Amino acid sequence: MTMLGKIWNWIDDRSGFSDVVMPMLEHVVPRDARWWYVFGSATLCAFIIQVLTGVALAMVYVPGGDAAYESLVYITNDATLGYLVRGMHYYGATAMVMLAVIHMTQVFLHASYKYPREMNWMSGVVLLFVVLGMAFTGQLLRWDANGVWSVMVAAEMAARVPFVGGYISQFLMGGETVGGSTLSRFFAIHVFILPGLIFAGVGLHLWLILRHGISEMPKADQPVDPETYKEQYEGRLEKTGVPFWPIAAWRDVVFSTIMVAVILGCAIFVGPPSLGPAPNPANIHANPMPDWYFWWYFAVLSMLPPELETYVILGMPILGAIGLFIVPMLSNRGHRAPSKRPWAVATVIVGATAFVVLTIYGYRKPWSPDFDVKPLPPEVVRSDDPNIQHGAVLLRDKGCLYCHNVDGFGGYRGPELSVIGDRLDRGELVIRINNGGYNMPSFASSLTAEELSQMVDFLLTRTDHPSAETEEKSSDEPPRGQQ
Amino acid sequence: MSDSPETRSPSSDEDRRGFLTKLCLGLSALIGAMITLPGVGFVLAPVFARPKQAWRKLGKLDEYEVGKTVSVEFKDTIDQPWAGVTALSGAWLRRVSENEFIAFSINCRHLGCPVNWVEDASLFMCPCHGGVYYEDGEVAAGPPPEPLARYTVRVKDGFVEIETSSVPLTTNDQV
Secondary structure, eight states: OHHHHHHHHHHHHHHHHIIIIIIHHHHHHHHOOOOHHHHHHHHHHHHHHHHHHHHHTTTOOOOSSTHHHHHHHHHHHSTTTTHHHHHHHHHHHHHHHHHHHHHHHHHHHHTSSSTOHHHHHHHHHHHHHHHHHHHHHHHHHHHHHHHHOOOOOOOHHHHHHHTTTTHHHHHHHHSSSSSHHHHHHHHHHIIIHHHHHHHHHHHHHHHHOOOOOOOOOOTTOOOOTTTTHHHHHHHHHHHHHIIIIIHHHHHHHHHHHHHHHHHHHHHHHTTTTTOOOOOOTTTTTOOOOOOOGGHHHHHHHHSSSSSHHHHHHHHHHHHHHHHHHHHHHOOOBBOSGGOOHHHHHHHHHHHHHHHHHHHHHHHHHTTOOOTTTOOOOOHOOEEEEEEEEHHHHHHTTTTTHHHETTTTTEEESSSOOOTTHHOOOOOHHHHHHHHOOBBBOGGGGOOHHHHHHHHHHHTOOOOSSSGGGTTTTOOOOOOOOOO | OOOOTTTTOOHHHHHHHHHHHHHHHHHHHHHHHHHHHHHHHHHHHHHHOOOOOOOOEEEEGGOOOBOOOEEEEEEEEEGGGGGGGGGGGEEEEEOOOOOOOEEEESOOOOOBBOOOOOOOOTTTOOOOOOEEEEEEEEEEEOSSOOOOOOOOOEEETEEEEEEEEOOOTTOOOOO
């Protein structure tokens, strides 16, 4: 026997790899467990990327309010392969969030959470929320202006909790303001507490998979009956099952290889997200925005009526977590096939559609003032009248264009003004601008009579009927716009 | 009396096991408490610390123009030297008259994002969720439930001074 063989035998004998671990790897799984089942292992693989790149980053990253930003600049620009490692950590996080959600969706659609795998699902739900916590705290560790303001937003949200909200906020900030203690806290949560929970949760999750076996592909003629399920499952496995290693595992490995290659490719060719301005909490020119997987929530928060807000900010994550957690308690028997579970399919379709629509909405931020709006160009103003031209300039200077759009220029918060001259007459425009209205500020105190008149002159030229440009609209035309 | 296995009765064996179980659990709880309580206290201490406030000089009185709203920076009361630039706080300061100033918190009362002062429109606007405030800090539009918070300002020895305070947390009266 070679030296290497002897060493391996020694390790195998003392560790019990062949006796204990191999039987686990070779446990029999259903033959039909094909490509549908690769997302869970890929999520785990993404977690391994996060651990390895995270440990590497932590060797250089300085978790202090004064130096974190500089250390990140150094990692990104100067450290050997720093750009790559930071990129992998970022895209690995994205992959982990995405894959965890896809994995959960697949398990839900196939009702794999039913008897006896209820606890598999519950531990998975806990893991999902821990992963989202990792994603959020990780965004703060970037510690640029966006990171600092994200802490502020987190503290504000926590403060909505009745009675103890203030204490929770102070706990998060490590005091009364964002400062020296804050980043260290988030660092400890991100690198010790949440990863510890993930390790424990993944351990339990994997143990439960070994204990109950992975579920078969759902068949319409095989509803789950807890009385007979285990016996039938084992009977079928005995007849048609295959060892997980390597008959089923190869697909997991192939998929994970592709995933890691994509992450590495993104890190090489796209690179890590660029760092924003330095983390000065006094800098008012920040434009905080979360990472893309939270854009949907960002959009929800902007659209809620204020009286519902606190309930949603606190209730949505809690109810969401509880709702998902108790899914197997609501139904742990009966059909698993999607064709027999229209409500489950509808839930996934509605949920996915809402996510996509709100994500797009969150990205476009149409509710938000567009501070970067440019002055209206002459081809839009279309007038030689200095009064009207000045009115157009005022429309931007007074902030109207931050929210209103004229021929493609301006924000989308308020109604478009491109043909406002057809809808409102002079008197109505004056009232709207002076008094404001639903979600529009009153400008009575910040406009002189002359400015108001110039602005209205310009707005009256916004019409589909160029010949009527300078004419006043008849006041009997009913206003259709809502300010 | 010796307690050899031969002479022990089943019931005394059970008693002994019961006692040892309780002993182990009790001592484990004690170990747990001794290990965790100092750490818990350490971590929670900032939550129960008394709020610190201090007056910070912003600038000379004549540097501020009556009617103008400007952004100012000052160091808050965090005394950790490693806070660096994150020990700074910001405010919007307006000189209302010869000796009267108003300072608004830059935190939107919706979810804490930094509000911008738009001079020509005399509005504070928030970039996050569309909150807008009038020049007196009252809500003009969008989701904020409360007016902008204010800092206390005074003029002392020819300098404008601002009193530091904690981040204004919405709908919470305890902080």
